[in-house]
Amino acid sequence: MYWNGPEDGARLLLPGYLGSALLAALMVALMLLCLIRARRGLSLPKLRRLPAVQVLEEMVGRATEMGRPVHMTPGTDDPRNPQVLASFPILRQLTLAAARYDTPLLHTSADQIVYALSDATIQQSYIEAGRPALYDPENVRFLSDNAFAYAAAVMGIFRRERPAANVMFGNFAAEALLLIEAGAEVGAMQLAATSNVFQLPFFVAGCDHTLIGEEMYVAAASVSGDPVLTSTVVAQDWMRLVVAVLVLAGAVLRTLAGPADPLRRWLQR
Amino acid sequence: MRKDLPVWLGSLAGGFVVATRWFAWASATGLDRTVDRLIVASYAVAAAVGFIGLTRVHLRAIDARRPLWGYSIVLLVAMYGYAGLLFFQPASAPVPDWIFQNVMGPVFATMYGLIAFFITSAAYRAFRIRNAESAVLLVAAAVALLGNSALGTRIWPGWDGLVAWIMAVPVTGGFRAIQVGAALGALATAVRVLLGLERSHLGSAQL
Numbered sequence: 001m002y003w004n005g006p007e008d009g010a011r012l013l014l015p016g017y018l019g020s021a022l023l024a025a026l027m028v029a030l031m032l033l034c035l036i037r038a039r040r041g042l043s044l045p046k047l048r049r050l051p052a053v054q055v056l057e058e059m060v061g062r063a064t065e066m067g068r069p070v071h072m073t074p075g076t077d078d079p080r081n082p083q084v085l086a087s088f089p090i091l092r093q094l095t096l097a098a099a100r101y102d103t104p105l106l107h108t109s110a111d112q113i114v115y116a117l118s119d120a121t122i123q124q125s126y127i128e129a130g131r132p133a134l135y136d137p138e139n140v141r142f143l144s145d146n147a148f149a150y151a152a153a154v155m156g157i158f159r160r161e162r163p164a165a166n167v168m169f170g171n172f173a174a175e176a177l178l179l180i181e182a183g184a185e186v187g188a189m190q191l192a193a194t195s196n197v198f199q200l201p202f203f204v205a206g207c208d209h210t211l212i213g214e215e216m217y218v219a220a221a222s223v224s225g226d227p228v229l230t231s232t233v234v235a236q237d238w239m240r241l242v243v244a245v246l247v248l249a250g251a252v253l254r255t256l257a258g259p260a261d262p263l264r265r266w267l268q269r
Numbered sequence: 270m271r272k273d274l275p276v277w278l279g280s281l282a283g284g285f286v287v288a289t290r291w292f293a294w295a296s297a298t299g300l301d302r303t304v305d306r307l308i309v310a311s312y313a314v315a316a317a318v319g320f321i322g323l324t325r326v327h328l329r330a331i332d333a334r335r336p337l338w339g340y341s342i343v344l345l346v347a348m349y350g351y352a353g354l355l356f357f358q359p360a361s362a363p364v365p366d367w368i369f370q371n372v373m374g375p376v377f378a379t380m381y382g383l384i385a386f387f388i389t390s391a392a393y394r395a396f397r398i399r400n401a402e403s404a405v406l407l408v409a410a411a412v413a414l415l416g417n418s419a420l421g422t423r424i425w426p427g428w429d430g431l432v433a434w435i436m437a438v439p440v441t442g443g444f445r446a447i448q449v450g451a452a453l454g455a456l457a458t459a460v461r462v463l464l465g466l467e468r469s470h471l472g473s474a475q476l
Contacts, residue, residue: 011293021291027456035466078312079470082455085462088469112319113312117470138326142319148380160337174384181387184394195451197444205406206391213447217454220467228466236457243449 019267026242030235038231045234050222052191052209056090059165059189060097068164069104069139070094073154073179074118075170075194076110076147082217083195084114087169089220090193091118092125094167099129106163107140110150115142151175155182168192168207169216172199180206193219276465283463323348409435 013021038044063070072094074087091107098105107122109115119140126135143153155178158166166183168176168190176192176199183190184206192203193211203210211219218236221229246263253261289295289304327341335341354365396407415421416432461467 013291014293014296017291024456027453028460031457031460031464080308082458085467085470086454086458089467092469112315112322115322116315116318120471121469138329141326142322145319146377148377152376152380174381177384177387177391178380181390184390195447195454197447200447202391206394214450214454217451217458220469229461232457232461232466236453239453239457240450243453247449 016268022267023239023243027235027239030238031232034231034235034238035228038227044227044231045237047218047222047225047230047233050211050215050219052193052211052215053090053219053222055189055191055209056094056167056223057097059167059191060094060101060103062189063164064101064103066164068162069106070098070165070167071106071108071154071157071161071163071183071188072167072169073108073110074114075168075172076145076150076175077114077171078111079113079117081171083169083171084111086217086220087193088117088121089224090167090169091121092128093220093223095122095125096129099126099131099134102131102134104136104139106157106161108143108150108154108157109141110143110145110147112142112145115140147173147175148178151178151182154179158182158186158188162186163188166190168194168203169211169219170194171196177202177206183207272468272471273465275471276468279471280463280465283459287463320348320352 034044060070072087072091074084074091075081077084079085095105105122107118109118119137122140123132123135126132141157144150157163159182163183163186166179166188168179169192172179172194173196176194180190180192180202190207191209191211192207193216194200194203195213195216197213200210200212204212214236218233221233250261250263253263286304289301295301324345327345330338330341331345351365351368354368358365360366360369392410396410397403412428412435413432415424416428421428458467462470
């Protein structure tokens, strides 16, 4: 947002950003609080296990039994999208499992920077698993930054290499259904995760397992059980309560005060 | 040091970008626009990585005579040919524009057209009633189909109102709930990355 109002120099935040800045500051404070608790070894609430994430190991095992590869895509967006960033811990877990089972992992991406980051993650994960020789740079592929060209290339890969498992974890647009159906055609077990609400119905309809919205952001903590990551998820849950209270307060104030509702006007300053 | 430096650089750059998006002084001094231009420039540099990666993979495929290696030649000729052409002419010039309109246009339209058929096969799998949720999905989809088709409204005009209610109340409510949760998750992920708690994208485990 570009703003060049006459009072630019007189105010700290851009107009309309006070609410989001306060919520972000509160979120950071809660995360730091939970992080300190985790570092000191104090108890934290246990995370609900996400069944969809627990099947990652099963997917790799299935691919191993069938002698076919596993495919993963972080979607067609770039790393500025948090959904793409959330895919890297899952890619790491998947690579560790693929290394344990000695099963090829195909990774395709539609963004140059995502390609470079994924390549580093996969290579490091194979080293971490003690199987560096299994890393094959030709299995990490940048296909195209155009969504349809990317989908066409993935469909071709599915036809030729017939992966037994397909993990779609990130942001997807119109190409989502093309990928799902290509995976279904070769009989791949499919796990999808996105917070793009327009593609979620396709994933729910077409995939065996789906992570909806925020579930994809807590998947890494759910898989690893790491206390530091868990602490940040707890902060996320507390923040959700704050937002729920704000929603209720906003609904009441809006009903009573109409467009002049003071909370809304204050947050939009 | 090798692992900490990228985290520190990422945190500093990320914090700086956040500041330029929120603070009035950044907009007043034009700093936010400068950051936008830097991001575009960094993507132009990153495009070279993709170019090199594709060239490397396909040259190896040709060299090793892998199955379908002929397509690798087509790809390299098309990629370097079009890129070379753009060195001499802008993308809007007649020849590059003709290639784009007559090659890429029909190809993308074909891919988009495939979605119509795939929706049918996905819907067939989704609408098989396996449990209570599938039954709800089937009923909601049937109502939406009837409400949006001429035949449905001829059978009973009330479908229109029912579809409008489904879209305005349960669908919007569900969408917004997912979006609020996802926004919090995105914020938490961004903070984890900025604080260096999440390092998988740098090729290393979490702290």
